Amino acid sequence: MNSIDIDSKEQESPHLMSSPLGRRSFVKGLGLAGVALLPAGGLVLSAGEALAGDRSRRITQGDVAILKFLAAAELLETDLWQQYLELAAGNKPFRDALEVLDEDMGEYIEGNTNDEISHAAFINGFLESVGEQPVNLDAFRTLPSSPAHGAVQRGRLTNLGKLTVDTSWYRRYRSAGNPDFGDHFAQAVRIVDRPAIPLHDGNSSMQIQAIANTAAFHFGTIEQGGSSLYASLAVRATNLDVLRILLSIGGTEVFHFAIWDDLAGNAPPLNTGDGLVFPNLNADPGTQTAKVMPRPCKFLNANLPHCSVIRPIKPGNAGAVAAASGLTRSGLFSGQSQQFFQTLNALAVAADSAHRR
Ligand SMILES: [Fe+2]
Numbered sequence: 254m255n256s257i258d259i260d261s262k263e264q265e266s267p268h269l270m271s272s273p274l275g276r277r278s279f280v281k282g283l284g285l286a287g288v289a290l291l292p293a294g295g296l297v298l299s300a301g302e303a304l305a306g307d308r309s310r311r312i313t314q315g316d317v318a319i320l321k322f323l324a325a326a327e328l329l330e331t332d333l334w335q336q337y338l339e340l341a342a343g344n345k346p347f348r349d350a351l352e353v354l355d356e357d358m359g360e361y362i363e364g365n366t367n368d369e370i371s372h373a374a375f376i377n378g379f380l381e382s383v384g385e386q387p388v389n390l391d392a393f394r395t396l397p398s399s400p401a402h403g404a405v406q407r408g409r410l411t412n413l414g415k416l417t418v419d420t421s422w423y424r425r426y427r428s429a430g431n432p433d434f435g436d437h438f439a440q441a442v443r444i445v446d447r448p449a450i451p452l453h454d455g456n457s458s459m460q461i462q463a464i465a466n467t468a469a470f471h472f473g474t475i476e477q478g479g480s481s482l483y484a485s486l487a488v489r490a491t492n493l494d495v496l497r498i499l500l501s502i503g504g505t506e507v508f509h510f511a512i513w514d515d516l517a518g519n520a521p522p523l524n525t526g527d528g529l530v531f532p533n534l535n536a537d538p539g540t541q542t543a544k545v546m547p548r549p550c551k552f553l554n555a556n557l558p559h560c561s562v563i564r565p566i567k568p569g570n571a572g573a574v575a576a577a578s579g580l581t582r583s584g585l586f587s588g589q590s591q592q593f594f595q596t597l598n599a600l601a602v603a604a605d606s607a608h609r610r
């Protein structure tokens with residue numbers, strides 16, 4: 254990995270942070286000098302206060318690097334969720350197979366997709382509002398859509414056709430161990446090089462259920478990764494509005510994860526006969542489906558009482574480079590260009606190089 258020495262360059266930019274407004278409202282608000290940017294509230298600054306030069310409210314280059322990586326991550330999340338949504342909505346066999354897990358699956362997928370769209374738009378809008386370039390990955394929309402019925406034909410950033418889904422989170426959150434203390438967890442389901450969306454029409458009922466089950470575990474894999482990512486990067490933020498963004502968006506990643514953790518447990522056991530087995534999770538004490546609340550685990554210091562927390566959060570185990578590497582290893586970017594990987598890696602290294610000031 255190329256390392257970028259951002260420490261020596263990290264400086265406070267002249268841009269002052271203000272309220273957590275959406276992009277359009279914020280830009281409008283900027284035109285109203287001397288007028289409160291939002292109704293009174295704990296997070297709100299009047300324009301006068303925002304210009305008072307409170308150092309704690311300045312955004313650092315590290316904050317910008319964090320937000321840029323997160324904008325990229327949210328665009329990538331949006332891209333994969335949109336593919337799931339198109340097929341859940343427009344491909345009846347896939348939708349029926351998803352609904353075996355929960356009849357509201359389509360609604361949940363739509364909700365998660367809309368949340369990711371809002372995350373990407375907000376972070377980019379915020380970057381623009383402080384004079385920074387928003388992140389745009391459109392040049393990398395080079396991957397094909399699934400030809401299966403329901404998928405819109407357009408260039409994609411992500412590839413859901415051949416995923417190796419890390420399902421160890423299912424055991425991790427049901428264990429008192431924590432990767433930040435060196436603990437390792439076996440896969441709950443071994444999903445190697447498998448499609449998470451239908452790649453053609455005419456799948457057998459067994460095949461389409463295996464695809465839906467794979468998708469269900471992938472949903473949890475993505476969102477637990479987002480939960481660790483935001484928790485890990487939050488401690489690197491300096492500006493309080495940036496911290497608010499990380500804590501508040503990170504909270505919805507956890508919200509998503511909790512839903513998918515629960516629903517993955519409804520994946521019906523099946524054996525495709527060619528190496529993919531969804532077991533009866535309740536037959537193993539480490540994968541009991543009802544144990545969806547994060548089990549208290551080691552945290553910060555093994556001598557302290559166990560605590561129910563997001564894990565991992567330590568650099569190396571979590572953070573931008575860990576997230577980018579994990580997604581890359583999963584095959585999510587199969588077929589992407591070298592330039593894509595270089596861009597993602599540079600954004601990740603810069604974000605992980607940020608330090609709280
Ligand atoms: Fe998100």
Ligand SMILES: [Fe+2]
Binds near residue numbers: 369475476479506509
């Ligand atoms: Fe997410």
